[in-house]
Amino acid sequence: MTKRMDDKVVLVTGGASRPGLGAAIGERLAAEGAIVVLTDIDLPGVEETAALIRAKGGNASAAKHDVALQEDWDSVVTALLADHGRLDVLVNNAGILDVAGMGSDRAVGALRSQFEVNVAGSFIGTQVAVRAMRKSGGGSIVNMSSVAGLVGFRGSASYAASKGAVKMFSKSVALEVAAENIRVNTVHPGIIRTNMQDQGAETNSDNYDAIEAAIPVGRLGEPEDIANCVLFLASDESTYVTGAEFIVDGGYTAQ
Template sequence: MGRLAGKIALVTGGASVPGLGSATATRFAEEGAKVWITDRDAAGAEQRAAEIRAAGGQARALGHDVTSEAEWDAVFAAIEAEDGRLDVIVNNAGIAVLRLIGEMTTADWKLQNSVNLDSVFYGTKRAVQLMRKTGTKGSIINISSTAGLVGVPACSAYAAAKGGLRLFSKTVAIETAREGIRVNSVHPGMILTNIQGVAQEDNAANYDAVLNAVPMGFMGEPDDIANVNLFLASDESKYITGAELVVDGGMTAV
């Protein structure tokens, strides 16, 4: 207990259960952080926050469309007004639409890049600005994917966004390193979340092909990612920036 005692953290896309954001918010609160949970599903975000408070933790919730810069401004204004600073941000909100390139529409492409990449720019930029303003040596954690490291069938738009997120994170890490602001990316493989469930239902043949490529032969759980995020959020990772942490059951080792 207490690995994040006194820290203020923001986790986007935290409403879904099972989900990486909700699992991360719960772990952060268990370790002493006050967690701001945001999601387009405002009611779901508030339910997660209420569960954390019921368990004795500190949590606040806000409705938040991560593709809207105005809503990002509102989220940061609320955090600064109430807590005065931000120590950790987890840019977790994401969407996956599995389509082979011949079936990919322009709308599919734009939506995935807007949610998965543009939003990370919006959140990272505002986090850096607030951390600089308050002199906070903070941690920025951007959730990428193994699809941001290697080619995965039917993931061209998703991979473009997640691969861009990877190098975006490394570049900002270099820009902010001397200020003690750390920026890292986390690359989950096949994790049992709601987004995976939807992908499986919509694209069963493609989904099975990806699952069969996992050397361990099964999907990970949201806590497998939440625990990596906890490490990166804590002072235990104070000398780690510009890194990519892969959590994929050996998928990219092949």
């Protein structure tokens, strides 16, 4: 039976953390027939994620990758093209969360580090992917933003700034490459049950308790909720969708 991602070659960054969005996305796309290359700065962790996907019958491999480094992007994509011949989908998922309020001595450092990974990492990856996709007639790029890139969150100014930047550069690139059959969209998760979210809850507990209590559907999201949205954007079901933002937040930003 034909699957939604049969034989599509997919690169997913930030795949080591479990529970995490990258791992869930890799597993979901592989279950639909994709050839998945997972990357992360944590090589043992991402190799374990790939092994778990293979144990379930999926096609997955792993590579070490610092998304903030141009040379790592060039190396990873060159190897992927040598192995598989093309890149159909890039999911720029890798990111960091440093909750440092404006009154913190770390505020400027947090801003710089999050822009290096969350913004520059996604920007470089998008650029490298566009070059690869041009050679094979098109593709889909999914850049992971956040609801913090849409509305304000107390204590998260630098993180919110980085995720807002991801949204806006993605829209601009989408316009630049639309005629080349390359789609660029963003996904904006709400409060999802991941290791990163646990970190944020620990360092910003008062604000996170209030945020969680305000989710209209009455629960935290699961990584699979995000993976399902990414599956749509990665598949041929979304060929008329580009420059758009997809909010998966249990209704939080509808208020």
